[in-house]
Amino acid sequence: xxxxxxxxxxxxxxxxxxxxxxxxxxxxxxxxxxxxxxxxxxxxxxxxxxxxxxxxxxxxxxxxxxxxxxxxxxxxxxxxxxxxxxxxxxxxxxxxxxxxxxxxxxxxxxxxxxxxxxxxxxxxxxxxxxxxxxxxxxxxxxxxxxxxxxxxxxxxxxxxxxxxxxxxxxxxxxxxxxxxxxxxxxxxxxxxxxxxxxxxxxxxxxxxxxxxxxxxxxxxxxxxxxxxxxxxxxxxxxxxxxxxxxxxxxxxxxxxxxxxxxxxxxxxxxxxxxxxxxxxxxxxxxxxxxxxxxxxxxxxxxxxxxxxxxxxxxxxxxxxxxxxxx
Amino acid sequence: xxxxxxxxxxxxxxxxxxxxxxxxxxxxxxxxxxxxxxxxxxxxxxxxxxxxxxxxxxxxxxxxxxxxxxxxxxxxxxxxxxxxxxxxxxxxxxxxxxxxxxxxxxxxxxxxxxxxxxxxxxxxxxxxxxxxxxxxxxxxxxxxxxxxxxxxxxxxxxxxxxxxxxxxxxxxxxxxxxxxxxxxxxxxxxxxxxxxxxxxxxxxxxxxxxxxxxxxxxxxxxxxxxxxxxxxxxxxxxxxxxxxxxxxxxxxxxxxxxxxxxxxxxxxxxxxxxxxxxxxxxxxxxxxxxxxxxxxxxxxxxxxxxxxxxxxxxxxxxxxxxxxxxxxxxxxxxxxxxxxxxxxxxxxxxxxxxxxxxxxxxxxxxxxxxxxxxxxxxxxxxxxxxxxxxxxxxxxxxxxxxxxxxxxxxxxxxxxxxxxxxxxxxxxxxxxxxxxxxxxxxxxxxxxxxxxxxxxxxxxxxxxxxxxxxxxxxxxxxxxxxxxxxxxxxxxxxxxxxxxxxxxxxxxxxxxxxxxxxxxxxxxxxxxxxxxxxxxxxxxxxxxxxxxxxxxxxxxxxxxxxxxxx
Numbered sequence: 001x002x003x004x005x006x007x008x009x010x011x012x013x014x015x016x017x018x019x020x021x022x023x024x025x026x027x028x029x030x031x032x033x034x035x036x037x038x039x040x041x042x043x044x045x046x047x048x049x050x051x052x053x054x055x056x057x058x059x060x061x062x063x064x065x066x067x068x069x070x071x072x073x074x075x076x077x078x079x080x081x082x083x084x085x086x087x088x089x090x091x092x093x094x095x096x097x098x099x100x101x102x103x104x105x106x107x108x109x110x111x112x113x114x115x116x117x118x119x120x121x122x123x124x125x126x127x128x129x130x131x132x133x134x135x136x137x138x139x140x141x142x143x144x145x146x147x148x149x150x151x152x153x154x155x156x157x158x159x160x161x162x163x164x165x166x167x168x169x170x171x172x173x174x175x176x177x178x179x180x181x182x183x184x185x186x187x188x189x190x191x192x193x194x195x196x197x198x199x200x201x202x203x204x205x206x207x208x209x210x211x212x213x214x215x216x217x218x219x220x221x222x223x224x225x226x227x228x229x230x231x232x233x234x235x236x237x238x239x240x241x242x243x244x245x246x247x248x249x250x251x252x253x254x255x256x257x258x259x260x261x262x263x264x265x266x267x268x269x270x271x272x273x274x275x276x277x278x279x280x281x282x283x284x285x286x287x288x289x290x291x292x293x294x295x296x297x298x299x300x301x302x303x304x305x306x307x308x309x310x311x312x313x314x315x316x317x318x319x320x321x322x323x324x325x326x
Numbered sequence: 327x328x329x330x331x332x333x334x335x336x337x338x339x340x341x342x343x344x345x346x347x348x349x350x351x352x353x354x355x356x357x358x359x360x361x362x363x364x365x366x367x368x369x370x371x372x373x374x375x376x377x378x379x380x381x382x383x384x385x386x387x388x389x390x391x392x393x394x395x396x397x398x399x400x401x402x403x404x405x406x407x408x409x410x411x412x413x414x415x416x417x418x419x420x421x422x423x424x425x426x427x428x429x430x431x432x433x434x435x436x437x438x439x440x441x442x443x444x445x446x447x448x449x450x451x452x453x454x455x456x457x458x459x460x461x462x463x464x465x466x467x468x469x470x471x472x473x474x475x476x477x478x479x480x481x482x483x484x485x486x487x488x489x490x491x492x493x494x495x496x497x498x499x500x501x502x503x504x505x506x507x508x509x510x511x512x513x514x515x516x517x518x519x520x521x522x523x524x525x526x527x528x529x530x531x532x533x534x535x536x537x538x539x540x541x542x543x544x545x546x547x548x549x550x551x552x553x554x555x556x557x558x559x560x561x562x563x564x565x566x567x568x569x570x571x572x573x574x575x576x577x578x579x580x581x582x583x584x585x586x587x588x589x590x591x592x593x594x595x596x597x598x599x600x601x602x603x604x605x606x607x608x609x610x611x612x613x614x615x616x617x618x619x620x621x622x623x624x625x626x627x628x629x630x631x632x633x634x635x636x637x638x639x640x641x642x643x644x645x646x647x648x649x650x651x652x653x654x655x656x657x658x659x660x661x662x663x664x665x666x667x668x669x670x671x672x673x674x675x676x677x678x679x680x681x682x683x684x685x686x687x688x689x690x691x692x693x694x695x696x697x698x699x700x701x702x703x704x705x706x707x708x709x710x711x712x713x714x715x716x717x718x719x720x721x722x723x724x725x726x727x728x729x730x731x732x733x734x735x736x737x738x739x740x741x742x743x744x745x746x747x748x749x750x751x752x753x754x755x756x757x758x759x760x761x762x763x764x765x766x767x768x769x770x771x772x773x774x775x776x777x778x779x780x781x782x783x784x785x786x787x788x789x790x791x792x793x794x795x796x797x798x799x800x801x802x803x804x805x806x807x808x809x810x811x812x813x814x815x816x817x818x819x820x821x822x823x824x825x826x827x828x829x830x831x832x833x834x835x836x837x838x839x840x841x842x843x844x845x846x847x848x849x850x851x852x853x854x855x856x857x858x859x860x861x862x863x864x865x866x867x868x869x870x871x872x873x874x875x876x877x878x879x880x881x882x883x884x885x886x887x888x889x890x891x892x
Contacts, residue, residue, distance in 0.1 A: 031842075033841045034841070035841070038856075039856050040852045040856060041856075059840070059841035059842035060841060060842060061839070061840075061841035061842070062852060063836055063848075063852065063855075064574070064855055065576065066573070066574025066575060066576065066578075067574060067836050067837065069574075069576055069578050070573045070574055070578050070580070070741075070837065071744070071837060073374060073578040073580055074374055074580065074741050074744040074745060074748075074837070075374075075744060075748050076374050076375045077374060077375060077376045077745075077748065077749060077750075078748045078749060078750055078757075080748070080757075080758055080841070081841075088576060090576060091576050094576070094577065134661060135661075136661055161558070163571065163575045164571070164574065164575060166576065197558075197559050198558065199558045199559050200554065200555075200558050201855070202855075202857075203854050203855050203856070203857055203859075204555070204558070206857065207451075207454075207455075207660070207854075207859060208454075208458060210659075210660040210661050210859070211455060211458065211460055211461065211660045211661065211663075212459070212460035212661060212663075213458035213459045213460055213461065213472070214459075224856060224857035225857070227857060228659075228857050231658075231659065232658055232659045232662070233659045233660065233661045233662075234659070234661040234662070235661065314577075326561075
């Protein structure tokens with residue numbers, strides 16, 4: 001900044017930048033605000049299609065479930081979101097229990113199975129948990145969760161952190177429901193003894209396996225890997241023979257919305273044939289049973305039913321998990 | 327906040343008082359307000375919902391947590407280790423750059439600005455992709471350094487390479503402005519070159535070096551990307567990851583996170599007072615307004631080892647991460663590795679064709695970064711003046727307040743800003759607009775210009791301003807004609823840092839970006855989250871090269887005026 005630059009011209013530049021930032025980002029009164037976890041491409045195309053059909057603009061905030069929920073919590077004095085899409089079923093159950101959600105049953109939800117909807121929320125789509133195995137690795141292809149305790153997989157396993165991934169937590173509750181507490185914690189301890197690392201949420205567990213630093217992910221959400229496989233990554237998505245759990249992605253309308261009609265229209269749209277086809281394109285299972293999927297669906301997979309009582313013990317399960325892997 | 331004493335001091339009638347009032351008010355709004363809301367949130371667990379019940383009920387559970395001591399000690403250990411390694415690496419580099427004729431001096435300066443433009447989590451990821459088994463290093467030269475990378479030493483190594491330029495620039499600019507004059511005087515008096523350095527130049531540079539090392543400490547204890555990426559595998563947790571987990575694990579624990587944040591702030595305040603004690607013990611006036619030629623010594627036979635030192639540092643801090651970014655961006659699949667048939671431009675293609683708006687994200691980030699650099703630059707110079715020069719009570723409070731954001735994790739500032747601005751009582755709603763991002767960046771990055779301008783002002787004789795006043799100049803004229811030009815070298819470096827960091831800031835952007843707005847970092851982050859590391863790296867490459875290109879262009883156009891090209 002030489003002396004020839006006057007303070008006035010700096011001030012002008014600041015004001016201009018401020019105006020630019022403000023003008024380009026100012027929120028419209030007539031727009032719907034959607035907070036969405038999960039694929040950015042999916043929510044962006046849903047928003048664009050919805051605008052084309054109804055003329056209603058959609059402002060999207062897309063991030064991880066954790067960020068979406070933190071933002072909702074921080075905004076709770078003056079909530080801004082109209083519709084929320086989470087990747088964790090629990091978060092919808094909790095928000096519902098707090099009385100923050102609007103009652104709405106979409107006519108398009110008629111073909112969504114009962115266990116994927118409630119009075120205040122409904123699934124957008126569903127993923128399942130799987131073993132993701134690198135075909136170029138020197139390890140054999142696993143067929144079940146328990147295979148990974150085999151010395152052949154020593155120091156070759158990653159697992160998403162159940163504290164940071166709702167889906168990985170769901171896997172723990174599923175295993176506890178199917179095999180009991182003792183067997184589940186013994187399995188996790190054995191995996192840990194076999195050198196399993198827990199590097200963070202889904203993508204952090206997956207990346208080392210893609211490059212080949214590790215060979216297999218224990219319990220990753222499947223749709224991301226199905227997309228990567230379609231793009232040519234040398235990985236296989238293996239659904240364990242003893243069964244797996246699903247991770248439905250709840251959509252809900254906040255009771256505080258100023259535009260309940262538009263919000264309901266949006267839910268209807270996501271559950272329409274067109275919206276569900278978009279969901280299918282991202283390698284998720286559509287929530288509606290009549291829409292074809294690009295992948296194995298609930299009917300073809302061996303699904304473990306999660307015991308509701310187990311679901312409620314989040315703190316205790318995460319605590320026990322931390323002990324088992326340390 | 328002792329506001330009465332503070333404002334009483336400002337009431338002194340002079341032409342500066344209005345500007346000073348506005349400055350103090352701006353800092354209070356920018357930093358004080360979010361901090362106040364975080365304190366309230368820590369005390370009242372239901373504060374974010376507008377409830378004041380159960381004050382302090384969270385303290386026992388959060389502070390009684392057995393892990394807390396471990397997190398605190400780890401944080402302290404990491405901060406000190408990075409400061410130490412940074413000092414060992416960057417003080418010699420900076421001193422050599424300032425006092426000797428290092429071949430290609432300006433080029434090294436530009437290269438050492440690049441680490442600021444690489445988001446820390448991208449740098450950490452790059453090292454992972456390079457050093458883990460079957461990583462790029464093993465594919466190319468058979469090197470697998472997994473055990474080193476995922477260890478305390480590995481975390482310190484990667485973090486040092488991210489932040490050492492802070493010290494390098496502070497040391498080299500400070501020593502340049504001290505110039506060869508004092509050294510020449512010492513040598514005339516019979517001192518050897520080494521003795522002149524140890525007894526004159528180095529002690530006179532203490533304020534700048536101490537300020538930059540404190541900055542490194544603060545940056546290290548509040549950095550999230552590297553500990554989150556490498557720390558989880560190394561089994562090394564710090565306070566910031568603890569805070570982040572409370573913010574992002576369902577159920578969200580905002581009061582607990584707020585409380586841990588206050589602990590982090592306390593930790594940094596101790597460091598702040600240490601630095602304050604260090605730099606205000608003596609006078610360091612070395613700039614009196616008389617022109618001084620910066621005499622640089624010839625390196626002679628030492629030029630080769632010196633070049634090697636600069637080269638190795640640049641290779642580790644710049645070349646390795648950039649090459650890893652490019653390798654990931656330019657290969658079709660990660661599992662295909664660096665094979666010839668795996669090269670592809672498809673990730674760059676995805677950026678251009680992507681409906682998700684990679685290019686608008688770049689535009690948003692660049693314009694916000696320019697605005698943040700200008701705002702923090704002006705405010706930083708004014709705060710620096712107010713703290714170092716103005717004889718007002720409460721200036722220590724202002725000083726502390728202006729430097730605090732460096733000790734607050736981005737996510738904490740973001741939540742403070744949301745709590746503060748998403749209230750119905752504001753006449754104008756700025757929440758959910760781009761102004762929030764600008765506020766967040768300005769708040770987070772204000773400490774850079776403040777520190778740099780303070781260090782520069784401490785070395786500037788007050789006689790210059792006195793002379794201007796005697797000649798009839800008012801405050802504005804004095805500031806514009808005397809102080810600003812003298813401050814400019816340090817201030818511009820600070821503003822370049824602000825620009826570079828703001829153009830890729832992640833953690834706060836994730837929280838406060840209005841719905842519908844994507845920045846470079848949030849775009850890259852979601853690409854990784856959604857399993858497209860190639861697209862994420864392609865965007866990183868575009869952003870790093872764009873910001874570097876802009877800075878190089880700025881340097882070229884400004885001719886010799888910018889300190890980056892002295």
